[in-house]
Amino acid sequence: MNKFTYADVNSAEAAINELTFDNGTKLIAGGTNLLDLMKINVETPSRLVDINRLPYNKIEQLHDGGLRLGALVTNADTAYNPMVRSNYPLLSDAILAGASPQLRNMATNGGNLLQRTRCYYFYDTATPCNKRDPGSGCSAINGINRIHAILGHSDHCIATHPSDMAVALAALEAVVNVTGTSGDRRIEFEDLHRLPGDEPEKDTNLLSGDLITSIDLPAEGFAGNYKYLKVRDRASYAFALVSVAVGLKIDGGIIRQARIALGGVAHKPWRNNEAEGQLTGKPATKQNFQQTAMMILEGARGFEHNLFKVELARRAIVRALTEAIGKEQMQ
């Protein structure tokens, strides 16, 4: 680990000033991903600014019936919050499918969204990686790419975003509240993360000096018909090969609204509005679900070691939709 200085701050203004004063400065909250990466010199900040004392540590009801999750609330406190559990069980399940209890006691909501990929080559400073060292090349495309993307990848990067929480937030159409040098703004969840393109070093559309303050959940939490299905190499404490977050509104066996987000398959949680729209108004049948899965995976392209993910994702989508509906309501 490189040498760095450390300070803690009491206000967002102070944190933003620290960030703009020196671009080697990083914010630290839970620290579970940043310190991990610092130990192997993937991250080498010259200064760490501890933001744990900022006032973003509450979960509050919003006037529109939604819920505001403070950026500094831990993943565990969010997942077990009574309002989250009753109104947004999809989010609770997704958070609890990720990491370990110890990590969830440390990791914050803001930090969860900003965690970096678990691509082996991103972690290995002895190998080229365009995300870690722009322009050096992608070792995964022709390397061991079993855990890598099948959708939205580029010739420069085939990494996936590792968060489970983010997949549920994508399905719920959360909004991320950010403060920065030019004041406060709201970012639709869809627009927070980005595809790698020719700038894979950028995971998100946040600007330097930006600080996530909270995440707003809309009033509709799909608590009646939901499923977070995570497929991984072991039963617990592993990153997703494929995950599916489903939220549905149904009426008499007919799909009235569908939200489907995939994890483990792309540089960001993957949604296909067209496929969701096409399912709307249709009866909940296996055939319709299979058609939806095919639409979502249109254009999917795997690599030497992850071709299995295309079929795995197709089946996972059908199963998640079926389980969200409940077998008795299948037509």
Added chain:
Amino acid sequence: MNISTANKQTNSGWPAGSASAPGVSGLLPVNFIINGQQCSLHLDPSVSLLDALREYIGLTGTKKGCDHGQCGACTVLVDGKRINSCLTLAVMKNGSEITTIEGLAQGDELHPMQAAFIEYDAYQCGYCTPGQICSAIGMLNEGHAETLEEIQELMSGNICRCGAYTNINAAILQVKQEAGNE
């Protein structure tokens, strides 16, 4: 009892730490209450809580396994919550109350979880055991594990390469049932 690096008290039962004296450039003052004892140190900001415990305070019961949050051997209780001490900086926990494996027994009387681990032979090599025990206590405090399946899921952050899981689960279930009967 005050354990301070400026005035090391080796009669505390803890070996003298190796932290540098206060005032040296780059070091930051850190104060914890560790196992009920006040502890004052001056540490480089890069020192993890795990290294502070083991290398600077001499509490080597907490184990370093992977040092990347993947194995759970370093699990301690910070303000009552179980965390991986390898993935937090000591300076970030300034002012916290920390409980390690050394702080669980009351004199010669083992903590019920320690006693159950012995009764159920819940270890082989023992390297993961301090983390398993701290994690199990943290889990029961959290109150979300009711069934064997839930215990297995909520203990998944603690790896045992000897494979003593069956007996670890039995020990935890026993403590949980005893606590429920009180």
